[in-house]
Amino acid sequence: ARQAADELRPQLIRWGKEYYENDQPSVPDAEYDQVYNQLVKLEEQFPNIVTSDSPTQQVGGNVDSDFTKVKHPIPMLSLGDVFSKEELNNFIERLQKEYPEDQEFNCELKIDGLSISLRYENGILVQGSTRGNGKIGEDITKNIKMIPSIPQKLTRPINIEVRGECYMSKTEFLKLNERRQIDGKTTFANPRNAAAGSLRQLDPKVTAERHLSTFMYNVADYSDLQATTQSGMLKELKELGFTVDEDFQVAYTIDEINQYVDKYQQQRNDLSYGIDGIVIKTNSLPLQMKIGHTVKVPKWAIAYKFSP
Ligand SMILES: COc1nc2nc(N)nc(N)c2nc1C
Numbered sequence: 001a002r003q004a005a006d007e008l009r010p011q012l013i014r015w016g017k018e019y020y021e022n023d024q025p026s027v028p029d030a031e032y033d034q035v036y037n038q039l040v041k042l043e044e045q046f047p048n049i050v051t052s053d054s055p056t057q058q059v060g061g062n063v064d065s066d067f068t069k070v071k072h073p074i075p076m077l078s079l080g081d082v083f084s085k086e087e088l089n090n091f092i093e094r095l096q097k098e099y100p101e102d103q104e105f106n107c108e109l110k111i112d113g114l115s116i117s118l119r120y121e122n123g124i125l126v127q128g129s130t131r132g133n134g135k136i137g138e139d140i141t142k143n144i145k146m147i148p149s150i151p152q153k154l155t156r157p158i159n160i161e162v163r164g165e166c167y168m169s170k171t172e173f174l175k176l177n178e179r180r181q182i183d184g185k186t187t188f189a190n191p192r193n194a195a196a197g198s199l200r201q202l203d204p205k206v207t208a209e210r211h212l213s214t215f216m217y218n219v220a221d222y223s224d225l226q227a228t229t230q231s232g233m234l235k236e237l238k239e240l241g242f243t244v245d246e247d248f249q250v251a252y253t254i255d256e257i258n259q260y261v262d263k264y265q266q267q268r269n270d271l272s273y274g275i276d277g278i279v280i281k282t283n284s285l286p287l288q289m290k291i292g293h294t295v296k297v298p299k300w301a302i303a304y305k306f307s308p
Contacts, residue, residue: 001046005054008039012055016096023196024189029276030308033081053133064212067138070129074220076115076163077134077293079279081303085258091302099291101302104283107260108248110303111215112274113167114196115206116140116308117214120149123157125150130200134296143199145210146208151241151269162242166215169194169273172211191274213273222285229283250283260306266305277305 013034019025025032036055043050050057082088085243096102115131128144129137144150147166154160168176173191176198182188188194199209216237219225231250238244247264251257261278268275282288282300291300 001043002049005039005042005046005049008035008042009051009054012036012039012139013053016055019072023193023200025193028308029226033083033305039085042181044250067130067200069142070127070132070137071136072117072129072135072220074161075134076117076131076220077097077297078131079110079301079303080297081277083170083305083307085261085304088257088261088302088304089254092257095291095300099235099282099287100218101283102287102291103252104214104229105251105257106234106281106283107251107257108217108234108246108279109245109271109275110246110277110279110305111165111167112190112192112276113165113215114199116144116166116214117161117163118144118219119161120154121159125152125242138200140199142204143201143207145282146204147212147214149214149243154240156224156240158240158242160222160224161220162187162216162237163218163220164242165190165272166195166199167208167213168198168211168212169274173175176210214243216242217245217279228285230288231283231286233285251280259261265304265306275306277303279303 012035015025015027019032035154039054040056043054059200070159082091096158116133117129118125118139120213125145127139128141129139131137145152154191168191170191173194176194177187188197195212198207198212217234219233219237222233225233227236231248234244234248245279249260249261257280264275264278282301288300289297293299
């Protein structure tokens with residue numbers, strides 16, 4: 001097992017660097033996920049083979065030296081993921097076994113973009129950053145200001161840190177790659193890499209011409225919000241001026257969750273942007289706080305990943 005893990009780890013670290021730092025991965029996400037989960041299972045079986053540099057011990061991503069660094073006051077976590085309905089059901093059942101009061105879930109589309117964090121003081125946008133390694137991100141404030149869907153000023157003068165996904169629509173992606181082909185440049189493998197490459201630009205003018213979009217879905221510090229549920233928080237973010245993916249839906253049973261998953265598994269190709277799965281979250285915000293998170297992921301949320 002140790003020998004197997006010693007082979008998997010460096011490969012995942014190399015792939016991780018390609019994906020997070022150069023936005024040009026050499027393998028499809030599904031292959032990375034599959035090898036990553038092999039390592040997770042090995043480490044679960046033989047905990048003593050876990051090393052501190054193992055990709056399972058840190059949120060992916062690094063910080064490019066060209067950008068000013070930003071320390072996230074509240075770490076930006078990633079999400080645990082499952083790849084089958086059976087695993088999804090197990091996750092929900094385990095959660096409800098530990099927290100019987102957890103009977104209401106918010107189902108959301110998992111946009112295939114890159115995570116960003118936006119900080120507002122008295123309702124004014126003061127900083128935008130990438131997730132980086134979860135604790136330290138890159139300051140991309142100048143680029144963030146070039147994205148039309150990101151409000152420079154909120155409808156209420158509050159202090160808030162909002163997290164979400166920056167993505168490129170399928171049509172923008174195709175147009176960009178066509179242009180790059182004509183200019184004899186390399187093309188992007190998928191919209192996620194195109195969005196990452198466009199956002200992590202040193203020249204904000206380049207970001208401006210890439211027509212990026214955003215959906216905000218989480219709040220790091222929601223002390224100034226009235227909402228007490230995830231679904232209510234999304235509505236409040238919309239009122240504040242953010243763009244929110246309106247496809248979210250509250251579910252009260254595992255069947256309703258599965259119906260939502262099936263619905264968007266079918267509609268996936270008709271959406272104007274790429275999604276790589278569904279995120280199911282405990283809807284009660286106080287309960288989210290009570291359930292908490294591991295060093296890497298919230299324990300009140302799970303990502304159901306679509307097979308490619
Ligand atoms: C609570 O943390 C998260 N929530 C999310 N929600 C949606 N809808 N999509 C995501 N990609 C996402 N990612 C993270 C880390």
